[in-house]
Amino acid sequence: MKNLLMLCMESVASNDHNTANKLLNRIKQLSxxxxxxxxxxxxxxxxxxxxxxxxxxxxxxxSLTTKGEVNF
Known part of the structure; x- marks a missing residue:
């Protein structure tokens, strides 16, 4: 799972939408x-x-900050 997340992060950062979507689908199945x-x-x-x-x-x-769910 950790490797899938890392690969997905790299794909998102490099705007590789096809690979990122494939990895996200797999991550969603496992999470x-x-x-x-x-x-x-x-x-x-x-x-x-x-x-x-x-x-x-x-x-x-x-939406999170207006609900007060993000605090710094």
């Missing part, structure tokens, strides 16, 4: 919002990578 700690972390990272890939990261961040 879970209600699984063990690593599965939950992978699920959150996949959501973030997907948001960056689709260009919706700012919208998600704004």
């Amino acid at each position: 879970s919002p209600s699984g063990n700690a690593f599965q939950r972390l992978a699920h959150c990272l996949a959501k973030g990578l997907e948001a960056r890939l689709t260009g919706t990261g700012n919208l998600i961040y704004r």
Whole structure:
């Protein structure tokens, strides 16, 4: 799973949408919002990578900050 996440991050960073989407699909199959700690972390990272890939990261961040879920 760690290797899949790293490869996906690299693909997103280099705008390789095809590879990133394939890897994201695999990560989604292996991760879970209600699984063990690593599965939950992978699920959150996949959501973030997907948001960056689709260009919706700012919208998600704004919605979290208005709900008070992001604290610095």
